[in-house]
Amino acid sequence: MNAPTSPPPLLRMARVSKSFPGVKALTDVTFDLRPGEVHALMGENGAGKSTLIKMLAGIHTPDEGSIEIDGRPVTIDSPNRSAELGIAVIHQELNTAPNMTVAQNLALGQEPRTAWGTLDRARMRRDAEAKLRRIGADVSPDTVIGRLSVGMQQMVEIARAVAQQARILVLDEPTAALSEAEAQRLLELVEELRESGMGLIYISHRMEEVYRLADRVSVFRDGHWIDTSDRADTTPESIVTRMVGRQLDDLYVHEPHEPGDVVLETRGLGDGAQVGPVDVRLRAGEVVGVAGLIGAGRTEFARLLFGAERARAGEIRMAGEPVRIRNPLDAVKLGIGLVPESRKEQALFLDLAVRENITVSGLGALSDLGVLRFGRIAELVRRQVESLNVRCSSPQQHVRNLSGGNQQKVVLARWLAVQPRVLLLDEPTRGVDIGAKHEIYKIIDRLAKEGVAVLMISSDLPEVLGISDRILVMRNGRLAGEFDHDEATEETVMLYATGVAGDGETDGVPDGRRAAVTKQGEAQ
Incomplete structure (x- = not known):
């Protein structure tokens, strides 16, 4: 009697290759996805992950190799063909129509019609409510989608994919721009979709998400497939080593810098709305990290310093002299540079x-x-x-x-x-892989050693604590706390960021209260 044969995988890509002018993006890559599985793709930026998923989305076609769905060869030569085959891709750059409502976005291309051929708005709204309810998204179908947070827009895209009975869902860095609450809801939804039998390809640089969700992990490097392992059979360290092709030393580059003279100082700086008053001093050769929750005013403060927003109160001083920064050109002439939150x-x-x-x-x-x-x-x-x-x-x-x-x-x-005197970095490692992060940290360290005053905003708290000489905590547009590298802990920073400690009214915190809160944080 013949032994039973295993069913074919939901998706199989066999020895696919893809070239673009001047670069071989993928070389002889084999990959498969099973039903009811979360398969994580790990690799540095440029490793070939995006090219692979664009093949599944019908944006690129392979130069060599084959793609199979349920064991049958298929050709994916357009986004429409991809959708017909039950594939949905949620890209980092969301594919929504921002000026249309949630209901209109969910019905796009499949708008219901009345018997007279006109748009059936009532049915479109009912259908939207059902689609949103199915994934537990609490949003009105009548909301213009451009007014929603990135997290809610992602939920709408996932609702559309589920409603179209997608069997394969690709999520590319889905939590990169989400709040903590939004990220947790999305991760819960991924787990629910896996239980329903959907196959999910999950791309993320966040190791904790991969270890929560993934059944298997495939590692890519320089356009090549390196290996695939059950998540339980690997470690974060071994994944990183295979991703970058070398053993990384300590991820965070921090050698204490010897700060020099004050290069930039703000006194009562504010925009009359979201920021201020803020008193800050930046010294030559110092890395100052800025922590805080979303909406704390960190980005707005950096834009004030760079002249991208107009200050309505207070003053800025460079080397002790008052200066006027009316626009970014003024800032550049004074030696101030800004790496903004959204590079693209x-x-x-x-x-x-x-x-x-x-x-x-x-x-x-x-x-x-x-x-x-x-x-x-x-x-x-x-x-x-x-x-x-x-x-x-x-x-x-x-x-x-x-x-x-x-x-x-x-x-x-x-x-x-x-050669700036002051460099403002707003989320400098967002959406980049662990190898590139390590390189960026080394660049920041080098700049400080060369005497540049670096102000770094980051929502990655271990990053802020890992590379900063001094940490500022912002809340409600004001400075809630200030800590040296050696006295700051994640608990302490979060106590000030959430308002449990500090009053957000002053520059820094009295030493006694700071020490007491530090001990409280360490004890928790």
């Missing part, structure tokens, strides 16, 4: 080359009498690309085609090229 929307010229993106803020120093000196430009760009290990086919490659980590390094290279 606020920092990069996506359809220009690496070269133009690096040099755009320093063209004056690269020209004589208004004539650009291309030899000088080429040498500067070469130095920055090598110094920051920017992985690109050439300086002429469009920055759009770089990985997230390399895009972030291009933004950093722009400011390093003009």
